[in-house]
Amino acid sequence: MNAPDQDKDLINLLKTDVNKGFRLVVEKYSSRLYWHIRRLVILHEDADDALQNTFISAWKNMSDFRNESSLYTWLYAIATNESLTLINKRKRNAATSIDDIGTYLAGSIEGSTWFDGDAAQIKLQNAILQLPEKQRIVFNLKYFDEMTYEDMSKVLKTSEGALKASYHHAVKKIEKYLEGA
Amino acid sequence: MKRIDETAGKNPFRVPENYFEDVTRRIIAETAEKEAEPARPRVLAGVRPYLAMAAAVALLAVLSYVTVKVFMPLKDQRSIPEISIQEFSDSYLNDIDILMLEESAGSLLFSEEVPEVSQTEIIDYLVLENIDINEIHELL
Numbered sequence: 001m002n003a004p005d006q007d008k009d010l011i012n013l014l015k016t017d018v019n020k021g022f023r024l025v026v027e028k029y030s031s032r033l034y035w036h037i038r039r040l041v042i043l044h045e046d047a048d049d050a051l052q053n054t055f056i057s058a059w060k061n062m063s064d065f066r067n068e069s070s071l072y073t074w075l076y077a078i079a080t081n082e083s084l085t086l087i088n089k090r091k092r093n094a095a096t097s098i099d100d101i102g103t104y105l106a107g108s109i110e111g112s113t114w115f116d117g118d119a120a121q122i123k124l125q126n127a128i129l130q131l132p133e134k135q136r137i138v139f140n141l142k143y144f145d146e147m148t149y150e151d152m153s154k155v156l157k158t159s160e161g162a163l164k165a166s167y168h169h170a171v172k173k174i175e176k177y178l179e180g181a
Numbered sequence: 182m183k184r185i186d187e188t189a190g191k192n193p194f195r196v197p198e199n200y201f202e203d204v205t206r207r208i209i210a211e212t213a214e215k216e217a218e219p220a221r222p223r224v225l226a227g228v229r230p231y232l233a234m235a236a237a238v239a240l241l242a243v244l245s246y247v248t249v250k251v252f253m254p255l256k257d258q259r260s261i262p263e264i265s266i267q268e269f270s271d272s273y274l275n276d277i278d279i280l281m282l283e284e285s286a287g288s289l290l291f292s293e294e295v296p297e298v299s300q301t302e303i304i305d306y307l308v309l310e311n312i313d314i315n316e317i318h319e320l321l
Contacts, residue, residue, distance in 0.1 A: 019213070026208050031201050038194050048200075052208055059212040117193025125193065161308030162301040168314050 007071040018062065025071070026055055032145075033079045039140045040083040042105045042129075044114040046090070050082040057082065073154040076147075080137060080155060087133075105129050127177035131170050138163055139170040 010028070014021030033054055038047040057078050058065060065074055087105075106129045109115050109122060117125065128136055137156065141147040142163075149160040156163070197203075307317045 022212065023209055026205050030205050030208070034196070034201070034204070035192070035194070044194070044196060048204065051204060052211065055208045056212060056215070059215065114195040114197070115193055116195055117191070121191060121193040159301065159305050161305040164308065164314060165304040165317055168318055172318060 011071060014062070014065075022059060022062075025058070025075075029072075029075055030055070033075060036076065036140065036145060037079050037083045039128075039144060040080070040137065041086050041090075042108050042125075043112060046086050050079070050086045053082045053085075054079045070151070070154060073151050076141075076151075076155045077157075084133070103129070123178060124174070127174040130177060131173060135166050135170045135173075138166045139174070142167050 010021060010024055013024065030051065034047055034051050037050045037054070038044065041047050041050055054075070058075060061078075065071065106126045109117075109125055109129075128139060131139060134156070138152065141152050141155070142149075147155070149163050152158075152163050153160045158166075304317060308314075
């Protein structure tokens with residue numbers, strides 16, 4: 001999934017023509033980042049907000065971005081932060097306790113207009129939503145985005161060993177949840 | 182992973198029609214109104230000439246000091262009075278409460294406090310030691 005070589009051209013373009021370069025960045029990454037965000041915030045409307053905030057934040061902090069070696073991991077890190085910010089906002093607004101946010105988001109799935117998964121997919125999503133926040137992010141990045149642990153360690157600022165263990169824990173918990181469901 | 186893999190490759194989430202074209206347009210329009218943050222000016226770049234001057238002056242000062250110390254007669258140098266170990270212990274150590282000294286040293290040497298080690302650090306260590314991930318999972 002990593003595309004550092006293709007991104008080199010994009011980074012060079014950003015240095016010479018920031019508007020054109022940024023437009024290509026949005027075109028290339030909007031879909032991929034949207035799905036990453038959507039799996040974290042669940043609701044389409046929230047994902048839409050977080051996606052726009054991600055790119056606006058990237059645009060505002062373009063000077064940092066130009067010094068980064070990997071555009072891909074930098075954007076994922078911003079998208080993850082924006083998703084967590086939005087989840088925290090939902091927690092406050094819904095007066096939901098921190099522990100209940102998984103249940104709260106799971107409840108949003110079935111009522112969502114933009115979700116048409118079957119029973120197995122709903123179960124899987126519910127199982128994922130029972131995971132602690134960080135473990136859920138690690139699981140999603142590995143399982144759905146197929147991100148390497150090396151890239152993930154840059155996104156989450158966590159060692160590869162801890163990420164491997166975290167993913168392993170997540171899989172065990174999900175399997176256990178599905179067996180009991 | 183068998184149970185999880187039953188749903189692999191299927192995305193249960195949906196988006197409105199033409200959503201990605203639409204959101205791309207909205208993002209471009211919104212960012213076009215805002216200026217991109219200009220590249221941060223390098224703080225050191227502006228003061229570099231002054232730093233060079235300051236370094237040159239400091240170097241001159243050091244060289245002058247060394248020159249004066251090497252070539253000037255020793256008449257003004259005061260020797261430090263020699264003091265025996267016995268005198269030192271009689272005069273200085275008598276002023277210190279030995280019990281207090283032992284207590285503070287003891288608390289440092291025989292402290293039972295174990296430094297806190299996070300789970301992440303333990304996992305990192307075990308992974309580095311090539312401990313099987315299943316064993317780590319069972320241990321933690």
